[in-house]
Amino acid sequence: MSDTVKYLLDETRIPKTWYNIAADLPAPLAPPLHPGTKQPIGPDDLAPLFPMALIGQEVSTERDIEIPEPVREVYRQWRPAPLFRARRLEKALNTPAKIYYKYEGVSPAGSHKPNTAVPQAFYNKEAGVKRLSTETGAGQWGSSLAFAGALFDLEVEVFMVRVSYDQKPYRRALMETYGARCIPSPSGETNAGRTALEAKPDHMGSLGLAISEAVEVAAQRDDTKYALGSVLNHVLLHQTIVGQEAMAQLEMAGDYPDVIVGCTGGGSNFAGIVFPFLGEQLRGGKNVRIVAVEPAACPSLTRGQFAYDFGDTGHLTPLVKMHTLGSTFIPPGFHAGGLRYHGMAPMVSHIMDLGLMEAKAYHQSKCFEAGVQFARTEGILPAPEANHAVKGAIDEAIRCREEGKSETILFNLCGHGHFDMQAYMDYFAGKLQDLDYDEADLAMALAGLPTETAA
């Protein structure tokens, strides 16, 4: 067979547990600190924002955490997600490498995000919560939480980064179709939003600022909790079903990765595909090269500092130790809105610090070029975020060709680009600029990192 091959698991093979890499790491995560006292926080400090079940997962060091059956029932609608061997792309690249991709765009919302939106909605519903507030960049997360909210009868309010709100009205329409309310951020509805608008009336927004707004409304209302689409341990945990399924599917193919490539914004899609394989390695299994690909315009892993910082611009969240560009850093308005975050998941940052992975940064035009090649060979149109992983995988395959090596490359195609066609139109019209961040802005943001911490 010379065509693209699909590896599909029976739905009984949807994992029964999420994999918690905290159980296998050689050193523990630095603790999150209270934004006021700068002392390590406890579960009670997080209780206004999250239900206890999720707080328990956030701090757990148990290796395998059971997936509730009602969550698995919802997963069954699109899971196990397919794994493909990209034979047509391999042929186009004339590479001896084998390229596999896990495709998470098969979910109703079109990305990996429902993997965590569904359990978050479930646990909140169980805890008697009426409404969830959240932020979204490109809209993948907001539409996923809107979808999950519709299933579990929860109201959903989404603060959407202004630049994406303007670029992607159809993502907003999708959230509204699912019944959610979508608010451009910065908004006039919160102190954080009003402060930002006063400073800069044409503020294009950022994930860090939208987080501040969503956290603020959740903290103020008794019936509302907050949901985050990436960064936190429990969010990364929920995504590990991706890597677990991929491992079983590669076993069907009689293969195992030499290299895993993932794009990184907050880190959840990357963690989802990587952590189960990395866990194997940490428990004495095969070594795998792990490559994170981030946008050159928002390069937290390759240009940020590993330091305690706020998760949001308004400094309402705990301080977490992570690779960060500084919470005041405002990335330019490039198209991969899901990767426009100043920080990186503490767990991914920790693993980077432990030397267990590497990172590289690409400008967006090369990523779109890769995405178009992928669409013309594999037929699936990737999201701009996923194009970073596609580009990373193609470069690995080209390296294999040059070195004459038949390595096995695995990457996560975390979502489709059906709501990102303006970006493709701009690309074809030659209007897609390779935006760079402002060096002075970055220097100032890094200089402003909080220093009086316990770490």
Add this chain to the structure above:
Amino acid sequence: MSDTVKYLLDETRIPKTWYNIAADLPAPLAPPLHPGTKQPIGPDDLAPLFPMALIGQEVSTERDIEIPEPVREVYRQWRPAPLFRARRLEKALNTPAKIYYKYEGVSPAGSHKPNTAVPQAFYNKEAGVKRLSTETGAGQWGSSLAFAGALFDLEVEVFMVRVSYDQKPYRRALMETYGARCIPSPSGETNAGRTALEAKPDHMGSLGLAISEAVEVAAQRDDTKYALGSVLNHVLLHQTIVGQEAMAQLEMAGDYPDVIVGCTGGGSNFAGIVFPFLGEQLRGGKNVRIVAVEPAACPSLTRGQFAYDFGDTGHLTPLVKMHTLGSTFIPPGFHAGGLRYHGMAPMVSHIMDLGLMEAKAYHQSKCFEAGVQFARTEGILPAPEANHAVKGAIDEAIRCREEGKSETILFNLCGHGHFDMQAYMDYFAGKLQDLDYDEADLAMALAGLPTETAA
């Protein structure tokens, strides 16, 4: 289990043959006639437009027609498509009916159309063709042929109905991402297009006119053939894998439909889900009620005449006997562009005439209302075309509730609406009008039907 249930077949269960209902019909189709002589045409008359393999399928009365292995290899990327039991929708409707839907939006282009685009590209490539010309309404067909062309290294030129070209720039961007050239119709590139533009410079186009343009360029160039996305026998034939898979999946569920609902534009998605079940019935199997749902603004089955007519506006195609509103009929610019065709597939029309099915027509706002209810329960956002089938299925389920009957309802969710968000935005903004056709235009179009035919 109370949640939505997925029935998935192993890829070895992709059908090995297409099902040709011509083998089981009690009376044969009326023959197509030459547009000049009005005499029955032979295969040679079609040779300028289609490769011989497809012409053979067009006129075949063999029951099972083998699917070439390279076509099945491509199908494997997304087939067998899932069948779902819509438990969440059933619950929301409080109906004793069981609602199943086959979901064809899992294909790379997002609809059932690649089921025929792939074999059409394959047979043309085998015949040495360099380029395919076609028309598209909503863009589902054009993007599917663009996808198939990319896989088989064929150039693709798509004449896109102007109203959709303007309403859906992102569908065009998808076609261009796959490497196709997209031209708004009427265009200045053909006699048919120029004539239409001279008569009406702001012509919004129609499928019938776009067909004329695509046929004209194929007839003029030796290296170019024409591909049609619906209406013709061989196109309907290719779609029968949908119904065959659904039958196997319902067998897994221990069920069989009492009612099948399909939306109808040219008839291919309807035929795909219906014909295999109807064939069972014709060979002595269980009787199934078959309900076609069409737009009230373009009601060929419910308001058209069953008569010989041209397939296109420019009168370049053969005359076929079908339910038609007249080839000069121009439907208003409603959102389900894929249903804006003046005629109906001759095979579907013939079956309607034989009394084997029924038809009903809906205005678009009720269909969007149904689509939103579907999205909020089942999570999948349907295309405007598919919303007609959703509305038809919901009405059947409500009837079952009122009659206290636990019938089994099957419908084909033929595509997702990710490229149709403007329509959803218009719906939420209260701007979606229930457009009606012009009665005088219809009367004139019907009066202009060709009369001097052999039939």
